Amino acid sequence: MDDARAATTRRLPLPAILAFSAASLPLTAITVAVLVYLPPHMASHLHVGLSVIGAAWAIVRLLDVAIDPVLGLAMDATRTPIGRYRPWMMLGAPILMIAVLKLFMAPPGVTAGYLVLWLLVLYLGLSIVNLSHSAWGATIAADYHDRSRVFSVLAAVGVVGALVVLAIPILAGSIGLDEAGVAPAMGWFLLIVTPLAVALVTARTPDLVVREHAPRRFSARDYWRVLVNPHQLRLFFAQLALSLGPGWMSALYLFFFRDSRGFTVGQASSLLAVYIVAGVAGAPLTGRLAMRLGKHRTLMITTTAYALGLGTVLVVPKGQFLAAVPTMFWCGFMAAGFDLMIRAMLADVGDEIRLDQGKERTSLLYSLNSLAAKLSPAFAIGLTFPLLARLGYDAREGAVNTPAAIHGLEAAFLIGPTAFVLLGGACLVGWRLDARRHAEIRAELDARDARLAEASDIEHIAAGPGIAALGDRDGEIGAGRGQG
Numbered sequence: 001m002d003d004a005r006a007a008t009t010r011r012l013p014l015p016a017i018l019a020f021s022a023a024s025l026p027l028t029a030i031t032v033a034v035l036v037y038l039p040p041h042m043a044s045h046l047h048v049g050l051s052v053i054g055a056a057w058a059i060v061r062l063l064d065v066a067i068d069p070v071l072g073l074a075m076d077a078t079r080t081p082i083g084r085y086r087p088w089m090m091l092g093a094p095i096l097m098i099a100v101l102k103l104f105m106a107p108p109g110v111t112a113g114y115l116v117l118w119l120l121v122l123y124l125g126l127s128i129v130n131l132s133h134s135a136w137g138a139t140i141a142a143d144y145h146d147r148s149r150v151f152s153v154l155a156a157v158g159v160v161g162a163l164v165v166l167a168i169p170i171l172a173g174s175i176g177l178d179e180a181g182v183a184p185a186m187g188w189f190l191l192i193v194t195p196l197a198v199a200l201v202t203a204r205t206p207d208l209v210v211r212e213h214a215p216r217r218f219s220a221r222d223y224w225r226v227l228v229n230p231h232q233l234r235l236f237f238a239q240l241a242l243s244l245g246p247g248w249m250s251a252l253y254l255f256f257f258r259d260s261r262g263f264t265v266g267q268a269s270s271l272l273a274v275y276i277v278a279g280v281a282g283a284p285l286t287g288r289l290a291m292r293l294g295k296h297r298t299l300m301i302t303t304t305a306y307a308l309g310l311g312t313v314l315v316v317p318k319g320q321f322l323a324a325v326p327t328m329f330w331c332g333f334m335a336a337g338f339d340l341m342i343r344a345m346l347a348d349v350g351d352e353i354r355l356d357q358g359k360e361r362t363s364l365l366y367s368l369n370s371l372a373a374k375l376s377p378a379f380a381i382g383l384t385f386p387l388l389a390r391l392g393y394d395a396r397e398g399a400v401n402t403p404a405a406i407h408g409l410e411a412a413f414l415i416g417p418t419a420f421v422l423l424g425g426a427c428l429v430g431w432r433l434d435a436r437r438h439a440e441i442r443a444e445l446d447a448r449d450a451r452l453a454e455a456s457d458i459e460h461i462a463a464g465p466g467i468a469a470l471g472d473r474d475g476e477i478g479a480g481r482g483q484g
Contacts, residue, residue, distance in 0.1 A: 011146050014153070019204040020140060021157035022197040023089070023133045026190060028158030029165045030100070030126065033186045035250040036272065037169070038103065039385070041183040043395045046108045048115070050385045050395055056115035058382025064123045065371050071131055072367025073223075076360050083207025085136040085363075092128030093198040097191055099125055104187025123374065129198065131370055135363040138347035140205065144438040145291045147347050151340040152287030159279040159336075164189060166276060169269040179265060226361050227368070231349045234427050235342055236372050241424035242303070242338040243376035248416040249310075251380045255388070255395060256413040260406050262319035274325050275332035282336030290341060295348075296431035299341040303425030306334035307418045314410065338424070342369065348438045355441050355448075384412060 039057070042048040071088075078084045099122035106114070141150045168189070169182045177185055226232060257268035290298040309330040316324045346369055350362040391408035393401055401409075 011143070012141055012150060016140075016204075017150055017153045018157065020137065020201055021154045022200040023129065024154045024158035025161035026194040026197050027126070027130055027133070027161070029161030029193070030096070030190055032162045032276070033104070033165050033183070033190065034122070035247060035380075036253055037165075037183055037186060039251065040254045040395065041180075042106070042110070042115075045180040045183075046106060046110060048110060050389045052112050053115070054382050054385030056112050056119060058379075060116055060119040060123060061374050061382070063120065064127070064374055067124060067127055068131060068367035068370045068374070069364065071127055072135075072364035075132060075135060075363035085132040086202045086207045088128055088132035089198050089202055092125050092132065093194055095121060096125030096129060097194055100187050100190045100194075104183050104190070127370060131363065131366055133201070134343055134366045134370075136205065136207065137343070138350055138362050138366070139208070141347070142351075142442060144348060144435045144442075147344040148287040148290040148295060148341075151344045152283045155283035155336055155340040156280055159276050159283070161193065162276045163273060166269050166273040170266050170273065172266070222357055222359065222361075223364070225357065226353060226364055229349065229353060231352065231431075231433050232365060232368065234431065235346055235349065236368055238299075238424045238427035239342050239369050239372040240376060241420045241427065242342070243373045244379055245417040245420035245424065246335055246338070247376045247380035248384060248420065249413060251384045252388075252409065252413045255393070256409055259401055260410050260413070261316070261324070263321070267321055271321070271324055271328045274328040275335075278329045278332030279336035282333035283340060286337030286340065290337075290344070294434050295341045295345050296428040296434070298337060299428055300425045302334045302337045302341075303421050306331055307422050309334065310414065310418055314414070345433070348433050348441075351438065351441050351445060352433060355445055384416070387412060
């Protein structure tokens with residue numbers, strides 16, 4: 001393929017990528033626990049109304065959207081003795097842990113104010129850790145295809161965290177937990193793994209900062225140019241749609257598989273485990289396919305295949321676990337590539353903008369992407385839960401729902417995810433920042449960085465012990481790869 005031949009062959013060693021990927025484990029685990037299990041837990045066991053839960057999530061996500069661009073600008077401007085992204089990850093971890101404690105160990109009958117407060121704290125911590133991790137990942141790999149590889153490993157490692165979360169309800173009976181004890185058990189797992197993962201990343205990954213080619217003074221015009229960059233806008237709307245589709249499905253997942261398809265919570269969790277396990281194969285194979293076809297083409301293929309596969313879920317006989325496995329595996333395999341492809345493509349856009357502006361805007365780019373991802377759950381939970389209430393669906397444990405309410409649940413579960421996932425793929429039609437164009441951009445950036453290196457203008461900050469582990473074959477990472 002022409003696109004594949006345009007790329008360079010520089011590759012990061014797998015051990016270095018795996019160490020950096022450790023943060024994906026708690027981040028993915030928290031995402032699954034908060035979207036799939038926490039809202040139903042509050043509705044079924046803490047006696048919080050569906051409308052209250054939906055309103056709390058919607059309010060928090062809408063208040064939260066302004067945080068990420070501010071964090072992105074702050075991260076791009078950060079220059080400390082220990083690096084640009086390392087201090088942010090160290091700050092975000094304890095914030096995240098406090099919120100997990102307050103939400104997953106919440107007492108029955110919590111108020112809307114309690115939910116809003118601690119959801120805000122949770123999403124602040126998630127924003128800090130997730131944004132710093134994503135932007136950091138864009139700087140440790142400069143090559144078009146190596147970025148597909150790095151972000152596919154991040155996605156695969158994240159699956160491990162999700163599987164542990166899913167194993168808790170599956171094994172609940174054998175370890176003496178009732179359904180009400182599942183969410184607190186997830187919370188304890190998150191409290192243990194989060195500091196360990198962040199410590200590994202911050203100890204083993206180099207955090208290099210390159211002096212900018214333009215004055216550091218903040219310019220509102222430059223900020224606007226990032227916002228309206230055509231490639232950034234496409235990825236923003238693609239992320240919005242591709243987060244809303246699966247997020248919509250996640251919000252209704254337990255209700256749908258329990259009350260429409262006749263599965264127990266344990267069986268539904270096992271099927272969700274199949275969906276997520278499929279990502280272990282789907283993420284790296286999607287990355288390999290992207291190295292042959294290009295990221296945008298790969299994303300269009302996987303979104304189409306996902307939508308077609310999801311449509312078969314109603315064909316599966318009710319309560320037949322094995323019959324449901326192929327559909328769940330297919331959808332999970334295809335969905336594994338959504339986020340990783342967009343994150344890898346954002347790194348390419350970051351290079352394009354740095355060449356244009358002479359300034360590092362990677363964190364800002366990822367903050368805009370995160371903003372899109374945050375809006376989606378706000379709509380998913382904020383719309384679907386009140387919708388179910390209007391349709392007469394009763395989420396309380398042991399409730400008996402009418403056929404009309406179940407039919408409405410089925411329609412909501414299928415129509416929303418299918419439409420939004422197809423829309424996300426359509427956003428990439430006509431994409432032009434492919435491997436060939438990116439290779440041209442990297443060549444110009446490397447040449448400019450080399451001129452600065454010769455003039456002693458490149459600054460290396462806080463390389464850390466991980467720099468040796470990277471085993472860079474091209475010499476200095478900052479100078480030879482134009483890291484920013």
